[in-house]
Each structure stands twice: as C-alpha cells, then as structure tokens.
Amino acid sequence: MIGRFRSLLAHWTRGIRRRLNGDRYHPEEHYMRGPGPKTRAKSMSRTGTTGS
Numbered sequence: 001m002i003g004r005f006r007s008l009l010a011h012w013t014r015g016i017r018r019r020l021n022g023d024r025y026h027p028e029e030h031y032m033r034g035p036g037p038k039t040r041a042k043s044m045s046r047t048g049t050t051g052s
Helices: 002-021 037-049
Strands: none
Touching: none
16 A cells, blocks of 8 residues: 555656656657567468468
C-alpha cells in the first residue's frame, strides 16, 4: 500500500515539475515501434497454413 502511494506521489510530482518547467510533450516518451519479427513470423505462418 505504501509503495503504491509513493509511486502515485512520484508520478504527480513529476507531472507538476514538467508543467512548471514548460515541458509539455516529449514524443520520445510516446514513441512505439511497429510489430517485431516474431509477430510477422506468426502472421506469415497463419496465412501460409490456410492456403487455397
């Protein structure tokens, strides 16, 4: 319970600091890559087994 409270407090203080410093948006924090090679391999095996 205390760990959750500390985590929440840290999150809030980070947000407040960013707003006070003028740091509004950092795209590198929200950047997500596309699907990796394992996902591509799965999709290829699915399409390969359902043939005509």
